[in-house]
Amino acid sequence: MTTTTWTKSLKALMCTALVLPAFGLAGVSSTYAAGETYKIVSFGDSLTAGYEPDKAQADYYGFVPRLAEQASFHGRSEVDNYGISGLNSAGLEHYIEAIRAGTNTTADAIQAGLRDPNAAVFAADTAGIRADVAEADVITITIGGNDLLPLITGSQLPTAEELTPKVEALLQTYAVNLGQVLGDLREINPNARIVVADQYQPIPAIAAKSLYATLNQAAAAYTSTLSGVVTAQNAAGAHIETVNMTPLFIGREMQLTHIARRDIHPNQTGYEVFAKAFSEQIWKEYRTPSAPVPAATVAVVVSGTELNTAFKPILKNGTTFVVLRDITDALGAELKWNNKAATASIVVDGRSVSIPVGKKAITVNGQETAIPIAAFTEKVNGVSKTYVPLAVLADGLGFDVQYTPRLRTVFVNR
Missing domain, CATH: 3.30.457.10 (Copper amine oxidase-like, N-terminal domain)
Structure with a gap:
């Protein structure tokens, strides 16, 4: 990808942000109708699963549980987390296609080599997950990081000349896969709001050195590609919105991730950033109790x-x-x-x-x-x-x- 192409991608991102309509926001109140259950269904990779290194799966506390908390501030709610660690955009496409068909499958059929035990559990319950999608008010998605991961996790970072054409190729595949995912979800539930996050860049300048600008350009290109897919879907009557995580991590990679331990995933502060971004997109706010709660009470x-x-x-x-x-x-x-x-x-x-x-x-x-x-x-x-x-x-x-x-x-x- 040439410098000119990067520039065009950034300009396209800016233009899209200006014209993209706020689908799904009209008529949304701060609280739900009495007795109504507001349902959120989350799909994606390890970010949705809430992965952190050296934590047991039962102890994951990512952005999705925080969304469940936020939903409770507004009324009755239910949040279903179907995130699978290690999932890439092709795997998500296979996963959602099986859900759309309501046909049980296997973890390997979704994506070869998935080590998350939930992959097999979810693959065996596609009909149940399809029913959840059909009832969802909001569907959240994080995907794409594992598409890029092989390019930046080798023993040595690639050069800018090596990285840019590879990113360009994977973005084309990512766009096709994501478009199919969104189309399948819309077929199951044409009325749901679908909120998709773009990709943050986890490697700090001190580690990336001269490649830092190129890596951030790659993240911006992801955002531009996502915006293009969403614009096309919304033109066909979808209700899809984006959450722009890319700028929230720039310059804060060490603070928000486990990169010091050679792990790209968010830490608890980083997951809080994710939760705030999604919550502010869905409800226009992120709430916590107004004062610290003493240990002896609630x-x-x-x-x-x-x-x-x-x-x-x-x-x-x-x-x-x-x-x-x-x-x-x-x-x-x-x-x-x-x-x-x-x-x-x-x-x-x-x-x-x-x-x-x-x-x-x-x-x-x-x-x-x-x-x-x-x-x-x-x-x-x-x-x-x-x-x-x-x-x-x-x-x-x-x-x-x-x-x-x-x-x-x-x-x-x-």
């Missing part, structure tokens, strides 16, 4: 609004208790207190829960149900307050309750 977010009260939630035996009046006001519930029976009756949208203080049973819509820990009364700063088990109350009233350990936050959504 934050509570009800329908997107933090429960701010002088009477903090209390944790007892793994159960979150909140002040009765605080939570009923937050839920928009009607509260009646029977002083003689020391029982609270709470009603929302025709559903009712009665919670007696000191008894390990509640009544939900007339049916008595045992609970592990009873409501209690406690004096806080000289004020007597009734504390009720949050999950028991909210679930009984038909709310969705999810706890996110990293944020130490309980999300309650209609």
